[in-house]
Amino acid sequence: MADDLPPEALDKYITLVQVGEGQYGRVFKAHSRGTGALVALKLVSKKRKSERELTIYREESELLRQIQHPHVVHLVEFFETKDDICIATEFCQCDLGDYLRIHKYLAVDEVRTIAKQILSALKYLHARGIIHHDVKPQNILIGLDGRVKICDFGLATHLTPAQGTKYQTILKGTPLYMAPEVLIKSRYTYQCDFWSFGVVLYEIFVGQVPFTVCDLTLLTDYVTRNPIAWPKGIPKNFKSFLEGLLQRDLDQRFTWATILKHPFLTNKVIE
Structure with a gap:
């Protein structure tokens, strides 16, 4: 449910519909409140995730931040809350x-x-x-x-x-x-x-x-x-x-x- 998203995510994005869920977390189709851009918002709960697993998400996002290419998915934003890692990429x-x-x-x-x-x-x-x-x-x-x-x-x-x-x-x-x-x-x-x-x-x-x-x-x-x-x-x-x-x-x-x-x-x- 979108209503249980962290406030920090809801402050930045208007969620439209959940489009995926798995061991990696949940993915929502969403609009950026700031730009209106359509994004895929991935929320990864830190619960039951090892520090190594969380580090992989951080390192992956840092790598994507450095990549700008039309045939590599674009990272819009990465941020963390107390309980979640939040990754916004272009919607496909x-x-x-x-x-x-x-x-x-x-x-x-x-x-x-x-x-x-x-x-x-x-x-x-x-x-x-x-x-x-x-x-x-x-x-x-x-x-x-x-x-x-x-x-x-x-x-x-x-x-x-x-x-x-x-x-x-x-x-x-x-x-x-x-x-x-x-x-x-x-x-x-x-x-x-x-x-x-x-x-x-x-x-x-x-x-x-x-x-x-x-x-x-x-x-x-x-x-x-x-x-x-x-x-x-x-x-x-x-x-x-x-x-x-x-x-x-x-x-x-x-x-x-x-x-x-x-x-x-x-x-x-x-x-």
């Missing part, structure tokens, strides 16, 4: 997972449009040493303007070579979208986001992820060993693009030096 229509549940799968031209927008955001993030770690349809929002926007930076990592951090070895992300090197806890860098990105593109075109096993051990075996099943009728340039993203061998997987030149993005035919 839905996430890509919801969109896919309605449409089942997308035409290749729409996939290309979405791919370019996600890549624009990833290029911006990677140039700043940020690995997202959890690229998946549920973390890609569709804005009111129709543009896709990456969200949820709770697992994001800053790679800081100056401080000696050049790679990660921690298991992070959502298993079905994790790169092989992440699943086996090998050294990895920003290219793990490319694998996750490739899984997302495969899913929105085919209607399901390449590997659908739930057991983590079995999934790891499938992802590291089994061939990917390619649907009939997939355009050659799109298949070639996905093959470059979904390379198990990091030396063979796309880098920024090669990815943006690929014919799929320029809509050139591969014979």
Whole structure:
């Protein structure tokens, strides 16, 4: 109920309707009293949350505060009350997972449009040493303007070579979208986001992820060993693009030096 919101939030926002609830807290569609802007207002109760969990929300919001990009969700405001963490971001229509549940799968031209927008955001993030770690349809929002926007930076990592951090070895992300090197806890860098990105593109075109096993051990075996099943009728340039993203061998997987030149993005035919 909106009437049990903290007074500090009600002073700033007019809540319209609750649009989500989960372990993360509650999300309301709301208007800013100051600007009239439509926002998604997330309220995270501090009760039953560890200090580490609360720190993740604070760090994520601080990271978002530093990011200004049309394809990354915009942080409007972050503040805390005695009992709650309050995060206001731009309001979006839905996430890509919801969109896919309605449409089942997308035409290749729409996939290309979405791919370019996600890549624009990833290029911006990677140039700043940020690995997202959890690229998946549920973390890609569709804005009111129709543009896709990456969200949820709770697992994001800053790679800081100056401080000696050049790679990660921690298991992070959502298993079905994790790169092989992440699943086996090998050294990895920003290219793990490319694998996750490739899984997302495969899913929105085919209607399901390449590997659908739930057991983590079995999934790891499938992802590291089994061939990917390619649907009939997939355009050659799109298949070639996905093959470059979904390379198990990091030396063979796309880098920024090669990815943006690929014919799929320029809509050139591969014979």
